Amino acid sequence: MLCYKICKCHFQTGWWPDQEIKCYATGAATLSAKGNGKWAIDSASAGTATIQNQNQNQTTLYNFSNPGVYYLLWSDGLCQDTVVVRTGMNCNCAITPNVLFTPNQYDFCGMSSKDTLTGSNITEVEGTYKWIYKLNNQSYTAAPGTNNTKDYIVSNLNVGLHRYQRIFQKTSQPACVDTSNMIEINILPYPDAGKNDTLFCAVTDTAFLVSSTDGFWSLGQGSAGGANFSSVSGRSVKAFGFTSSGNYNFVRSNGICSDTTIITVQDYCGCDYAYAGDSLIDVYRDSYSLIGNCVLGIWSSVAGNPEGALIDATINGNSNVHFSKMAAGDYKFVYIVLGKYRDTLTIDIKERPIVNIGEDFGYCNDGSSFIVAASGGITYLWSTGATANAITVNPDTTTEYVVTGFNQFGCAAKDTINIIIYDKPIGSIPPIQPVFVADPLMLMAGEWKYALEYRWVGPNDFTSSSPVVIIPNATKQNAGMYFLSVMSPDECYTYSSVMVQVMERLLPVRLIDFNGHYDRDVKANLLEWSTFSEANSDYFIIERSTNGTDFNEISRVKSAGNSTSIQKYNLADDRITKGARYYYKLLQVDLDGKISNEGIVSIYSISENNMHANLYPNPVNTTLNLNLSGKTDGDLTLTVINSTGKSVWSKVISDHAGSDNLMADFEPNQFNDGIYFIHISSATFSEILRFVIIR
Template sequence: ICNGQSATLTASGGTSYIWSNGGNTASITVSPGSSTNYTVTVTNAFGCTATSTTTVTVNSLPVANAGVDQSIPNGTSTTLSGSASGGSGSYSYLWSPAGSLVSSTVQNPQTTNLTISTAYTVTVTDNNSGCTSTDQVIITVTGGSLSLNVTTNNSSICNGQSTQLNAIASGGTGSYTYIWSSSPVGFSSSIANPTVSPTVTTTYYVTINDGFNSSSSSVTVTVNQLPIVSITPASQSICNGQNATLTASGGTSYSWNNGSNTSSITVTPNTTTTYTVTVIDALTCSNTTTSTVTVMNTPSATSSNSGPYCSGNNIQLNSSGGSTYSWLGPNGWSSTLQNPSINNSNSSMNGTYSVTVTNAAGCTATSSTTVIVNTSPTVDAGNSISITYGTNTTLNGTATNGSGNYTFLWSPDTLL
């Protein structure tokens, strides 16, 4: 037997029994601390006696050792350290609970990944005597279980913007690796907080591992496309001094590079200028576009006349600076000649003559000149008379019309 066990001895062959340990029944149960011989004296019905001896061999127990207690992080595993001493020196091991061990029949088994503290018991069996002993070790699980929370700094972005992904791990061993992927495919990373710039709405997946366990989660980043921005007209040409109206569309607010913040602006540039508008839509996404206003030079218009004129003379008007001309004058007069003439002038033609000069770009300028037509005087040399040969007479010249301030010139002056 093994030390600490009992053995039952049963004698037969008589009617009464006396054992060496004082027992007086056919069967006795003994628990010797060491190997012991037991003798029984048997008496039959006739009073005759006989003796017999049996030996109970006591085998020493092995001493089991389950190792020292341990503390491990939540979700991790460890190796148990079993040992034994005493007995024959040849042992077998059986650990429990077997369900939380990779193998329960080896000396030093590995546990499964533990989430609760567990007491393990090892039973050591002496392979020669079959005697056993047990010992217990406690594995304490500290901390929480491995967990993962995935966030993004901005779950809705505009195309062209970036946002940071955040894999927030806790529990487990506290030492983590990261594997990121995406749908649509194309993104990968091995850091905890990568920055992404998707062009379409994308779901990002991350798996963390603490060396023993894994956890996975995902987050979606919505990508809002930029507004489609236009300016009407896309480009235009104006003459210097004219206005241009530009109208932007495609958003809810507008900001021009000239400081305006309305959808339409009216500008009067004096040189060719490009105007840029930034348009923001209801999702706060923005886009820009441009429109160029080309400024064309105006002609340098000139006008003149060769007056003043006396009535009856021809009026000569002159202009320059363009490719086409349009004259307007008193009494509804007009002409499209560059240098028109007006025959047989009279005082009703006095006044301002304006010419609109147009250059090859279609730009115009106006110039004017004042025409003065003086009324010619009416002269009267007097009545014809007869005089005596060799005598003289006085000529009586008179004038009317005109300004009234006259000078007279007679001919032939040799006879005056």
């Protein structure tokens, strides 16, 4: 037999290498083999026959066409083996074949299930059936239970090799006896792979695999890596040469069923001794790393050590010890591995200097310089590179300074100081255009960073703590320099000032109000103003600015000329960008070309989320309506200010809807006739509107 690989299909004949059948017409043979393969009848055979199942290891051969020699081949395509079945012509019984058919399952572990052994039906002659049985190498006896039927039922067979044959006793003449082929059912013991175990090191440790049953060993799927066996068939073998740490599944199999033991290989190599490291002398560090040789090692401090040492918990065989500034002397630390290996590390701590450079402090950022001095050492080294005991610093941002002081032993200690730089308020007051006597004067602090509190001081003993101040009826006494101090949360101050001019009104136009708001319907900033009376008035000029300082003319509106009744005017500016703020200045020009400044309004050209205020009617008699649309953050504060600058009514609103009248509880008939202002403010919105009460 020539093969090009190691054949796994070797034939097993069991109880007879070759078989001999007396009568080719009635006899049958049971074939048995190992490995994967297929049965076939060689062409050199005496004739043809029926193979019950060509692909089954154990099967039945019957229905021989001629007497003679039959060669049965078991092959996997590369290798093959042969069993010989010889058939004769001793057919005096003259019956049909007495055949037992091989069951689908004939190998079990531990115990068999219930099954029926099927035989051929002999009907053309009279006779009786009798089943015989033997266990392992014992002699044949009558099969237990009902054994005189064509088929036989087997169940609950225990471990062993069970063999069955059927005898047919012909009772008609001539009488004779015919014995069938044999069926074998093999009950194997359950494999035993032994107990699970744990190894410390993949490189050096060996696992001892012990099984109480026959079979062979293999490394199962899902194992962490590869390993070697001292033997694959022995009951007690060694597994070694693990390629990595993790779980290894070792399988013990008898070819039918298997058992698995799990060997857990840990990465704890080098744990067969303890080494704490070399002792240290003249150490002056604040902390030291305790490094062990095994991840299972535990560090501890020896009783009787001087005070001033604190050891951390051990993690993976390592720890840290921390020494206080007062620590001095010999400190011993024990390293123990697996409770039986130990080593001791000694650390000699010299007395260290006590270095001090004071507490952290802060100041407002104004470019000042400071002297920082250290004490407690003989020599020093600063984080700036300086080596004196005192240094001069002028940081412009918060800075940490570290000094290391050394004593006469060369031992060192550190101290740290943080100089915190507080931000001063940053901003400026926007310029204020000249105003006329009896017109409102608005002081605006402008936009400031780092601002917490504001305080105004000005002519005529003027003071205020609001960032936006309105003097409703300006007088000549209100003219002059106004000073603003702005304080940050860290109490840093910045100072600024602005000049205010108050001029006599030259043009004979009495302005009632000048208001503006964003109109959602027309998507434009809507300006509205009205006058009590006009004399020799020609037209109005409307100028626009985006910063409150630089104005450009955008339109002119013809005035009434001469009038003693209230005149109302409006202008829509649709050349705007949503979400931007615009400033509008109203100028009145008379027939002689003289120009007067009637005031400035500011409008947010709101986006979908901005706030918009709508105040009407104006002038008002009985009911004043105020509607807000858009969104804002936090509470809203409404404040009504009279012409003397005094607050006469206020209200705080925690929640509002765009359709609500927020001035429903304001009663105009309770106040004197005249000009009033309402200041609407929140964390993200501020607007001042002017209105007139006429009863």
